[in-house]
Amino acid sequence: MTIHTAEEFVIPQKIPFEVPLVLQNGQVLPRFDLMVETYGTLNADKSNAVLICHALSGNHHVAGRHTHEDKYPGWWNNMVGAGKPIDTEKFFVVGLNNLGGCHGSTGPLSANPASGENYGADFPMVTVKDWVHSQAMLADYFGIAQWAAVAGGSLGGMQALQWAIDLPERVRHALVIASSPKLSTQNIAFNDVARQAILTDPDFHGGHYVRFNTVPRRGLRIARMMGHITYLAEEGLGKKFGRALRGEGYQYGYGIEFEVESYLRYQGDKFSERFDANTYLLMTKALDYFDPAAEYGHNLQTALSRTQAKFFVASFSSDWRFAPERSHELVKALVAAHKPVQYIEVESNHGHDAFLMEDEPYTRAVRAYMNNVYKELQA
Amino acid sequence: MTIHTAEEFVIPQKIPFEVPLVLQNGQVLPRFDLMVETYGTLNADKSNAVLICHALSGNHHVAGRHTHEDKYPGWWNNMVGAGKPIDTEKFFVVGLNNLGGCHGSTGPLSANPASGENYGADFPMVTVKDWVHSQAMLADYFGIAQWAAVAGGSLGGMQALQWAIDLPERVRHALVIASSPKLSTQNIAFNDVARQAILTDPDFHGGHYVRFNTVPRRGLRIARMMGHITYLAEEGLGKKFGRALRGEGYQYGYGIEFEVESYLRYQGDKFSERFDANTYLLMTKALDYFDPAAEYGHNLQTALSRTQAKFFVASFSSDWRFAPERSHELVKALVAAHKPVQYIEVESNHGHDAFLMEDEPYTRAVRAYMNNVYKELQA
Numbered sequence: 130m131t132i133h134t135a136e137e138f139v140i141p142q143k144i145p146f147e148v149p150l151v152l153q154n155g156q157v158l159p160r161f162d163l164m165v166e167t168y169g170t171l172n173a174d175k176s177n178a179v180l181i182c183h184a185l186s187g188n189h190h191v192a193g194r195h196t197h198e199d200k201y202p203g204w205w206n207n208m209v210g211a212g213k214p215i216d217t218e219k220f221f222v223v224g225l226n227n228l229g230g231c232h233g234s235t236g237p238l239s240a241n242p243a244s245g246e247n248y249g250a251d252f253p254m255v256t257v258k259d260w261v262h263s264q265a266m267l268a269d270y271f272g273i274a275q276w277a278a279v280a281g282g283s284l285g286g287m288q289a290l291q292w293a294i295d296l297p298e299r300v301r302h303a304l305v306i307a308s309s310p311k312l313s314t315q316n317i318a319f320n321d322v323a324r325q326a327i328l329t330d331p332d333f334h335g336g337h338y339v340r341f342n343t344v345p346r347r348g349l350r351i352a353r354m355m356g357h358i359t360y361l362a363e364e365g366l367g368k369k370f371g372r373a374l375r376g377e378g379y380q381y382g383y384g385i386e387f388e389v390e391s392y393l394r395y396q397g398d399k400f401s402e403r404f405d406a407n408t409y410l411l412m413t414k415a416l417d418y419f420d421p422a423a424e425y426g427h428n429l430q431t432a433l434s435r436t437q438a439k440f441f442v443a444s445f446s447s448d449w450r451f452a453p454e455r456s457h458e459l460v461k462a463l464v465a466a467h468k469p470v471q472y473i474e475v476e477s478n479h480g481h482d483a484f485l486m487e488d489e490p491y492t493r494a495v496r497a498y499m500n501n502v503y504k505e506l507q508a
Numbered sequence: 509m510t511i512h513t514a515e516e517f518v519i520p521q522k523i524p525f526e527v528p529l530v531l532q533n534g535q536v537l538p539r540f541d542l543m544v545e546t547y548g549t550l551n552a553d554k555s556n557a558v559l560i561c562h563a564l565s566g567n568h569h570v571a572g573r574h575t576h577e578d579k580y581p582g583w584w585n586n587m588v589g590a591g592k593p594i595d596t597e598k599f600f601v602v603g604l605n606n607l608g609g610c611h612g613s614t615g616p617l618s619a620n621p622a623s624g625e626n627y628g629a630d631f632p633m634v635t636v637k638d639w640v641h642s643q644a645m646l647a648d649y650f651g652i653a654q655w656a657a658v659a660g661g662s663l664g665g666m667q668a669l670q671w672a673i674d675l676p677e678r679v680r681h682a683l684v685i686a687s688s689p690k691l692s693t694q695n696i697a698f699n700d701v702a703r704q705a706i707l708t709d710p711d712f713h714g715g716h717y718v719r720f721n722t723v724p725r726r727g728l729r730i731a732r733m734m735g736h737i738t739y740l741a742e743e744g745l746g747k748k749f750g751r752a753l754r755g756e757g758y759q760y761g762y763g764i765e766f767e768v769e770s771y772l773r774y775q776g777d778k779f780s781e782r783f784d785a786n787t788y789l790l791m792t793k794a795l796d797y798f799d800p801a802a803e804y805g806h807n808l809q810t811a812l813s814r815t816q817a818k819f820f821v822a823s824f825s826s827d828w829r830f831a832p833e834r835s836h837e838l839v840k841a842l843v844a845a846h847k848p849v850q851y852i853e854v855e856s857n858h859g860h861d862a863f864l865m866e867d868e869p870y871t872r873a874v875r876a877y878m879n880n881v882y883k884e885l886q887a
Contacts, residue, residue, distance in 0.1 A: 154760040254760040314745040314768050315737060321769040322733045325776075328762055329726045331710055347708045354701045355734055358694060366693040372799065379797055381533040381633040383707055383789065387796065389693050390700040397704070410762065417766065418758055420751065449828075 139193040139203070141166050143233055146266055150228075156253035159242050163267055164189045164226040164233025168209060169217035171271065176506050178273045179220045180264060181205060182281035182288035185356075185412045186404060188232035191224030192217070207487045214496035219503045220277060228263050229255040229411040237407035238339070248407075250336020255411060257284075257291045257419045264288070265296055277502055279438075280304035282484035283451065284412065287419045290459070294421050297437040302502050304441045304495070307448055307484035309455035310429050310462070311420040316450065319359055320413040323352035327406050336407050345406045350397035352409060357396050362447035362480030429462040440470040441498045443491065445483035471498060518572040518582070520545050522612055525645055529607075535632035538621050542646055543568045543605040543612025547588060548596035550650065555885050557652045558599045559643060560584060561660035561667035564735075564791045565783060567611035570603035571596070586866045593875035598882045599656060607642050608634040608791070610784035617718070617784055627786075629715020634790060636663075636670045636798045643667070644675055656881055658817075659683035661863035662830065663791065666798050669838070673800050676816040681881050683820045683874070686827055686863035688834035689808050689841070690799040695829065698738055699792040702731035706785050715786050724785045729776035731788060736775050741826035741859030808841040819849040820877045822870065824862035850877060 143162050150158040166189045171178060181191045183204070192209035194202050209215045209222055226234040229252060237252040244251075268276065279289040279300050286308025293303040312320070327333060330348030334341045358366075370389040385391045425432040440463055444456035453474050463470040475491045477483040483491070522541050529537040545568045550557060560570045562583070571588040573581050588594045588601055605613040608631060616631040623630075647655065658668040658679050665687025672682040691699070706712060709727030713720045737745075749768040764770045804810040819842055823835035832853050842849040854870045856862040862870070 154758070311751065313742050314749050314751065314766075315740075315742040317751070317766050318737045318745065318768050318772055319734075321766070321772055322730060322737065324762060325733060325773065326705065326730050329730070347710075351701060351705050351708070351730060354704060355698075358697045358701065361694075363692050363694040366697065370693050372690065372693065372696065379533070381793075383703060383793075387693075387696050387700070389697050393697055393700055394704065414760075414762075 139166050139168060139190070139195060141189055141195070141233065144267065144270060146263075146270075148266075150259070150263060150266075152253050152259050153256045154254050158228070158235065158253065161228060161235035161263065162233070162239070163228070163235075163263065164230070165267065166190060166192075166203070166224045168192055168222040168224075169220050171221035171273070175271070175273050176275070176277060177220050177503075178268070178271065178276050179215060179222045180268070180276050180279045180292075181209065181215075181222060181224045182260070182264070182279065182285035183224070183227065184281065184283035184285045185416070186400070186409075187285070188230060189224045189226040189234075190232070191222065204485065207485070207492065208495060214492050215280065215499050216503075220499070223267070223271070225264065225267060227255070227260045229408055229415075231405035231408040236405070237336070237411070238405055247339050249339055250407060252407060252411065254414055256415050257287050257421075258295060260288055260415070261291045261295050264292070265299065268299065275299050275301055277506060278302040278304055278499070280306070281308075282306040283308055283481065284416055284419075287416075291419070291421055293436040293438040293440070294432050297435050300436075300438040301505070302441065302498075303436075303438045304443075304498070305456075305459065306441075306443045307445055307451055307481055308459075309451040310422060310459050312416055313455075317417050319355065320417055323356055324410055324413055326351040326355075327410060330406075333406065336410075338406070344401075346401040349404065349406045349409060350401040353400040353404075354393045354397040357393060359450045360481045362449060362478060364447045364478040365480060368478060429458065430465045433462050433466040433468055436466075436468055438468075440468060441495070442470060442472045443475060443484070443494065444473075445475050445477040445479065445481070445491075447478055448481045448483060450481040518545050518547065518569070518574060520568055520574070520612065523646065523649060525642075525649075527645075529638070529642060529645075531632050531638050532635045533633050537607070537614065537632065540607060540614035540642065541612070541618070542607070542614075542642065543609070544646065545569055545571075545582070545603045547571055547601040547603075548599050550600040550652070554650070554652050555654070555656060556599050556882075557647070557650065557655050558594060558601045559647070559655050559658045559671075560588065560594075560601060560603045561639070561643070561658065561664035562603070562606065563660065563662035563664045564795070565779070565788075566664070567605040567609060568603045568613075569611070570601065583864065586864070586871065587874060593871050594659065594878050595882075599878070602646070602650070604643065604646060606634070606639045608787055608794075610787040615784070616715070616786035616790070626718050628718055629786060631786060631790065633793055635794050636666050636800075637674060639667055639794070640670045640674050643671070644678065647678065654678050654680055656885060657681040657683055657878070659685070660687075661685040662687055662860065663795055663798075666795075670798070670800055672815040672817040672819070673811050676814050679815075679817040680884070681820065681877075682815075682817045683822075683877070684835075684838065685820075685822045686824055686830055686860055687838075688830040689801060689838050691795055692834070696796050698734065699796055702735060703789055703792055705730040705734075706789060709785075712785065715789075717785070723780075725780040728783065728785045728788060729780040732779040732783075733772045733776040736772060738829045739859055739861045741828060741857060743826045744857040744859060747857060808837065809844045812841050812845040812847055815845075815847055819847060820874070821849060821851045822854060822863070822873065823852075824854050824856040824858065824860070824870075826857055827860045827862060829860040
């Protein structure tokens, strides 16, 4: 097997945009950087570009490794790479860290030109529409007039959907995976609890914790632990951990007793060390605000009637965060708007996280779809 | 309509037990009090007594009001009272605050005879088995050899089930409502997050917060907000709040935006002022530990083969905390053990909390069942 160096060792690049960006809430970002990774080669007519949008805690590092020492590859390494369903031998794939992120793009940890200090809580609230806007500027930077496809899972799928609605002529295909046309009341409720855990952490200091040399680790840890439960399904959790105990019999104390506790706390600990709390807050708000139908009289069909893309929609049977019913809403509205859509409902025990997992029927469906996208480009 | 003073104004009584109680974990409570309310009259042969067991945050105040000024009646006032499904004109109904509680029974807020100070974190871990044991001592106190029925929802239903297994000759009927033969992995996971929110609150002080004149209100609030989501169902939440906003349009801030946030925060605030954090921790642990089949080779049918009670089991369609499937497990094991069981699955939008709500088919089923219990006593 040939080693595709370009894929195996990817080099992130920070792309500066020295122009003001007017945000949905009316605030203006005077300038911004986007942290980007690309895989594969942009063809001569720049028609083979695929944009990958990340979910709540993702970033630009979609696939491959940065160094030999990297323990894990990018977050969608199953899906993106040479010979993978989104094949980097055919497509020029672009991953980015969204505005407001904490992995190199301008966000709460960046310097605020107004103060010289980091933004912290002063970073403006960004929305899915803002991200699409900034991603369009990124497309311009690469000279990409139209994406062959915009793809993402969860919050990433929402960006793909918003792209197709806001900039219809610039998207040939939208892959909306494990996503939803808007959050449910329960989704918003969970987000609020997560935010409250962070906002009420005494180390949060109104979001200016960097100034105080603290990090609201407790709150972020609780938020992530809870979030993690909603990403998984009892089917998978039960199979993996059941009621298995760490030691012999009950300990009658508050240490780790059940294996699932060990797993969850580990996830919370790890996350609270690597992720920025202000970014977490912003991302959950972007989720809450997402509701593309709202601009069109709260009629999703009307919103979708503008789109020119073909759609691939996928959901996962045990996903209770964005259940298959949420994808059905989208598919029904697309059908009603006479838009081409291909839908797959994947049997899975992995809940919402299934969109990140290796799964044969899911992978095969994306591969087949992307092969057709490629054929279309050749025609 | 006659005013039944005995029902309308109930007087709680604290019953002291000046004997040591050996707990499941091997620790000994040197003495304890149980806070109790009774409704109706115990008949001459003491055969008409019904024990009501409370859930996570419940207590002895099952029905009626204490004073004219009481804003709310007891937590199961729909179900218990004169002419109600559990009719206090027929039955002598006993409600109690469980050991470890924070409403008058011996618990973390009580004085530790060893130190003179309050127990706080030194209060021993109590289990559903311990509760049944202490409730049996309460039955002895009243001279009740056998309960006509032991009834409860959620964790209360678990006590009814444990009663029927541990003291089979002392329970004629067990009403196990919105309950489960044991927690799922997801249930345990949510409990762990709730506990971590409390345990990591800087005001927790290892559970000895009273000494520090603090209360881990933040943690308890987060725990309750999250718990509350799991008690409700999207069906009901969506219908009640949807994506309704508090003000005009998005605020792009972290104040209350969505109505559901206002509701949840209110629930969290209220709870964190009235409930003891150590009790909350203990109750969630009792839930985690509950697994009556474990003593019988993890075979529920074997555990149930000991029972002599007749069973009434009820579940609610939108309850995802203890879904109908969990009641099916119980019913199937009862049937396999050739035990009499009546099962009702109630259509409801109210999720787990449905067991506390007014609902015609549910109420009718309990009424019919309890009428038959009463007829049986007369026969």
